[in-house]
Amino acid sequence: xxxxxxxxxxxxxxxxxxxxxxxxxxxxxxxxxxxxxxxxxxxxxxxxxxxxxxxxxxxxxxxxxxxxxxxxxxxxxxxxxxxxxxxxxxxxxxxxxxxxxxxxxxxxxxxxxxxxxxxxxxxxxxxxxxxxxxxxxxxxxxxxxxxxxxxxxxxxxxxxxxxxxxxxxxxxxxxxxxxxxxxxxxxxxxxxxxxxxxxxxxxxxxxxxxxxxxxxxxxxxxxxxxxxxxxxxxxxxxxxxxxxxxxxxxxxxxxxxxxxxxxxxxxxxxxxxxxxxxxxxxxxxxxxxxxxxxxxxxxxxxxxxxxxxxxxxxxxxxxxxxxxxxxxxxxxxxxxxxxxxxxxxxxxxxxxxxxxxxxxxxxxxxxxxxxxxxxxxxxxxxxxxxxxxxxxxxxxxxxxxxxxxxxxxxxxxxxxxxxxxxxxxxxxxxxxxxxxxxxxxxxxxxxxxxxxxxxxxxxxxxxxxxxxxxxxxxxxxxxxxxx
Amino acid sequence: xxxxxxxxxxxxxxxxxxxxxxxxxxxxxxxxxxxxxxxxxxxxxxxxxxxxxxxxxxxxxxxxxxxxxxxxxxxxxxxxxxxxxxxxxxxxxxxxxxxxxxxxxxxxxxxxxxxxxxxxxxxxxxxxxxxxxxxxxxxxxxxxxxxxxxxxxxxxxxxxxxxxxxxxxxxxxxxxxxxxxxxxxxxxxxxxxxxxxxxxxxxxxxxxxxxxxxxxxxxxxxxxxxxxxxxxxxxxxxxxxxxxxxxxxxxxxxxxxxxxxxxxxxxxxxxxxxxxxxxxxxxxxxxxxxxxxxxxxxxxxxxxxxxxxxxxxxxxxxx
Numbered sequence: 158x159x160x161x162x163x164x165x166x167x168x169x170x171x172x173x174x175x176x177x178x179x180x181x182x183x184x185x186x187x188x189x190x191x192x193x194x195x196x197x198x199x200x201x202x203x204x205x206x207x208x209x210x211x212x213x214x215x216x217x218x219x220x221x222x223x224x225x226x227x228x229x230x231x232x233x234x235x236x237x238x239x240x241x242x243x244x245x246x247x248x249x250x251x252x253x254x255x256x257x258x259x260x261x262x263x264x265x266x267x268x269x270x271x272x273x274x275x276x277x278x279x280x281x282x283x284x285x286x287x288x289x290x291x292x293x294x295x296x297x298x299x300x301x302x303x304x305x306x307x308x309x310x311x312x313x314x315x316x317x318x319x320x321x322x323x324x325x326x327x328x329x330x331x332x333x334x335x336x337x338x339x340x341x342x343x344x345x346x347x348x349x350x351x352x353x354x355x356x357x358x359x360x361x362x363x364x365x366x367x368x369x370x371x372x373x374x375x376x377x378x379x380x381x382x383x384x385x386x387x388x389x390x391x392x393x394x395x396x397x398x399x400x401x402x403x404x405x406x407x408x409x410x411x412x413x414x415x416x417x418x419x420x421x422x423x424x425x426x427x428x429x430x431x432x433x434x435x436x437x438x439x440x441x442x443x444x445x446x447x448x449x450x451x452x453x454x455x456x457x458x459x460x461x462x463x464x465x466x467x468x469x470x471x472x473x474x475x476x477x478x479x480x481x482x483x484x485x486x487x488x489x490x491x492x493x494x495x496x497x498x499x500x501x502x503x504x505x506x507x508x509x510x511x512x513x514x515x516x517x518x519x520x521x522x523x524x525x526x527x528x529x530x531x532x533x534x535x536x537x538x539x540x541x542x543x544x545x546x547x548x549x550x551x552x553x554x555x556x557x558x559x560x561x562x563x564x565x566x567x568x569x570x571x572x573x574x575x576x577x578x579x580x581x582x583x584x585x586x587x588x589x590x591x592x593x594x595x596x597x598x599x600x601x602x603x604x605x606x607x608x609x610x611x612x613x614x615x616x617x618x619x620x621x622x623x624x625x626x627x628x629x630x631x632x633x634x635x636x637x638x639x640x
Numbered sequence: 641x642x643x644x645x646x647x648x649x650x651x652x653x654x655x656x657x658x659x660x661x662x663x664x665x666x667x668x669x670x671x672x673x674x675x676x677x678x679x680x681x682x683x684x685x686x687x688x689x690x691x692x693x694x695x696x697x698x699x700x701x702x703x704x705x706x707x708x709x710x711x712x713x714x715x716x717x718x719x720x721x722x723x724x725x726x727x728x729x730x731x732x733x734x735x736x737x738x739x740x741x742x743x744x745x746x747x748x749x750x751x752x753x754x755x756x757x758x759x760x761x762x763x764x765x766x767x768x769x770x771x772x773x774x775x776x777x778x779x780x781x782x783x784x785x786x787x788x789x790x791x792x793x794x795x796x797x798x799x800x801x802x803x804x805x806x807x808x809x810x811x812x813x814x815x816x817x818x819x820x821x822x823x824x825x826x827x828x829x830x831x832x833x834x835x836x837x838x839x840x841x842x843x844x845x846x847x848x849x850x851x852x853x854x855x856x857x858x859x860x861x862x863x864x865x866x867x868x869x870x871x872x873x874x875x876x877x878x879x880x881x882x883x884x885x886x887x888x889x890x891x892x893x894x895x896x897x898x899x900x901x902x903x904x905x906x907x908x909x910x911x912x913x914x915x916x917x918x919x920x921x922x923x924x925x926x927x928x929x930x931x932x933x934x935x936x937x938x939x940x941x942x943x944x945x946x947x948x949x950x951x952x953x954x955x956x957x958x959x
Binding site for chain 1: 664686689695849850851857861862863864894901928933955
């Protein structure tokens with residue numbers, strides 16, 4: 158068991174979680190006190206001792222599911238689980254009609270036992286009554302039938318998940334369930350919008366549950382096929398702060414959004430404290446002499462002036478075309494969340510046209526709201542809606558060039574993929590002469606810079622620094638250094 | 641298994657503290673339920689472990705999910721006294737650990753000057769030794785003002801120590817806690833080390849406004865309390881709001897769940913859910929319709945933009 162735990166801890170460390178030796182020891186001690194056959198208890202015991210941040214929960218959970226998917230602490234526990242499974246399936250099958258129960262078939266590559274119509278009917282039923290046992294049976298059957306899993310094939314679980322879900326047509330089922338609910342309520346005067354919404358959310362929650370159990374079913378089979386260590390590598394979920402912003406899926410984006418809020422708050426607190434406690438100012442001669450009178454004219458305790466570090470002015474110019482939109486959104490959010498650290502923040506967004514969006518942030522407490530409005534309301538299309546850095550820069554220089562002063566830091570956000578338009582890099586040169594600093598944040602991996610239509614190198618000569626910012630962690634570090 | 645807390649106590653050099661507080665995870669759950677706190681697997685599991693391992697629990701989670709209440713409930717079921725240290729920026733050791741009662745010390749010295757001189761002469765003692773005696777006297781336990789941490793350590797009866805909102809203190813102040821949390825002792829230079837006679841149960845809560853130091857996290861078990869799922873929230877409403885019908889409790893829980901899926905500035909917390917449910921009961925409602933929901937939404941949501949958004953999404957047709 159201790160070896161198993163050590164392996165698990167190593168896996169967590171590989172996934173980026175900081176697990177210290179003491180925590181490892183605590184976990185080893187903790188597992189003495191939980192009932193061995195109880196997987197849930199094991200999970201919470203390990204979580205309590207090894208994972209010390211809620212952001213890391215998702216990574217932990219994935220690792221746990223993979224690592225302990227098939228291994229429980231004792232063999233007895235495992236058998237108990239399997240036995241319960243068979244029973245469940247039987248009772249579910251007999252409960253849903255005259256279908257014969259077929260216990261004992263599980264594992265990858267088992268032949269399908271239900272035809273498509275039967276499965277669809279069972280799916281519908283399980284969602285309608287929301288029964289946990291039935292749901293897991295449906296998940297099992299669906300994976301059997303649709304995932305088409307082949308042993309030894311080196312693909313991640315996402316591919317199988319996608320195949321299964323596409324075949325189940327959950328949206329269609331949801332629509333049918335809602336239709337049914339509406340029809341039922343016709344007698345009682347129909348559904349109010351509130352009721353309808355509540356019912357829809359209920360079904361949505363059930364569907365999410367089904368999805369999760371399909372996911373874990375697929376994972377379980379992959380582990381059977383390839384073994385935990387191999388799989389753990391391929392399904393490892395990066396921590397939110399290490400997610401690649403540009404290639405984040407919808408779920409990832411939601412995780413990022415959640416991580417961003419506390420991150421920006423923490424950053425703001427840290428910077429305020431840094432400012433308050435920062436380096437002492439110059440010697441205050443007058444106050445020192447004045448104070449020395451109490452020690453008979455000996456300046457025992459020198460006094461210093463309060464430091465007044467200059468707050469920089471920030472101008473953010475962000476590409477919000479499709480490819481880098483989410484990156485721009487996060488950066489704007491973060492910059493505005495700590496806007497009290499700057500004397501002034503102005504934001505501009507462009508695709509091939511350019512628009513100032515500072516107004517969206519004014520008088521709004523929540524940067525997320527403003528960022529949302531930018532995406533819908535800003536006027537950024539000039540001709541065809543493909544990024545044109547050259548034109549955007551020229552427009553910026555014409556309209557706002559005068560307000561760039563020696564106290565301004567200019568931040569450019571984008572991948573500099575210019576669709577083969579003219580680069581107009583000289584404009585950036587002009588800006589650099591006027592501004593205090595010009596930074597370019599590029600969300601692409603450094604290796605891709607300069608490939609294809611990326612012209613970041615042309616701009617780079619006019620920038621003080623070009624930074625690769627692909628994750629929240631990198632973004633946080635950059636913004637922290639900016640002030 | 642019963643020797644566990646005791647062996648940990650022995651490792652720390654403490655006198656035997658008796659049997660563990662809980663028999664099993666289910667025992668924790670059942671007893672918490674008796675005092676009206678509905679826990680789940682993870683909460684009960686961690687509380688149980690904390691007792692066995694004699695480790696503090698660091699509780700994180702959104703505001704209003706019952707973090708502080710958990711500590712209070714545990715105090716209640718174990719029959720312990722709750723000692724609470726509310727953290728804030730600028731908290732220092734004289735507020736958290738102990739302080740010398742210098743007024744009393746001053747009085748003692750002055751009293752010694754008035755009556756003591758005669759005594760010293762009468763006993764024919766050297767002035768130095770009388771000073772020494774005086775010093776020993778004024779730096780004794782009588783002149784010590786105990787603050788929550790020291791109080792929790794030195795208490796004779798069973799205690800639950802709650803360090804509330806620990807993320808509010810500065811990083812440096814956190815260090816004050818470390819000795820108490822890992823060794824259950826407090827060092828006072830003039831007096832020596834005060835050790836716990838009984839292991840207190842310690843809860844730390846945090847709203848996650850900043851990252852806590854690794855040193856602190858390492859010493860604690862971590863528990864994240866999130867918003868409860870539908871079933872648990874319904875049960876919470878049913879137990880905490882007397883006189884509510886099952887139907888209303890169900891509706892309340894479902895509406896709140898739907899609200900939490902919206903992107904709001906501040907999602908409704910459990911305590912706000914309870915307030916809302918109580919309001920509905922006081923207003924004498926058996927079920928919620930759109931109109932009554934709209935009228936009472938301000939109890940659940942605290943921002944005007946959130947209220948507008950919620951009523952638009954939930955209560956208007958065609959959403």
